[in-house]
Amino acid sequence: MLAAALKNLNFEQRQVVYRWQGPLVVLAPVGTGKTLVMAHRTALAIKKGVNPKNILLLSFTNKAAREMGKRVESILGEKA
Structure with a gap:
């Protein structure tokens, strides 16, 4: 399922998804897929x-x- 979604x-x-060297900050304009990527x-x-x-994920909104x-x-x- 994950491989198909990554396509x-x-x-x-x-x-961004495959970068594993330390912490990562994702800054991008609205509608560019930040939530999807994270x-x-x-x-x-x-x-x-x-x-x-x-794992710590931070966002600006509860939504x-x-x-x-x-x-x-x-x-x-179910693994989630």
């Missing part, structure tokens, strides 16, 4: 064995935070 990302978005990055980290309790959670769940299913 919908553009080159720049995939770079959900995929989180799902990939969990799939690679990172404990979800060790975006809820959306990220829903998207991670939709990518990983």
Whole structure:
């Protein structure tokens, strides 16, 4: 499911998902897919064995935070 979902990302978005060297800050204009990218990055980290309790995602709104959670769940299913 994750591999199929990643095919919908553009080159720049995939770079963010696959970058693993330390913390990452994603700053981009409205509507550019930040929530989608961070959900995929989180799902990939969990799939690679990172404990979800060790992941910190911050957003400016509760709405975006809820959306990220829903998207991670939709990518990983019950594992989320």
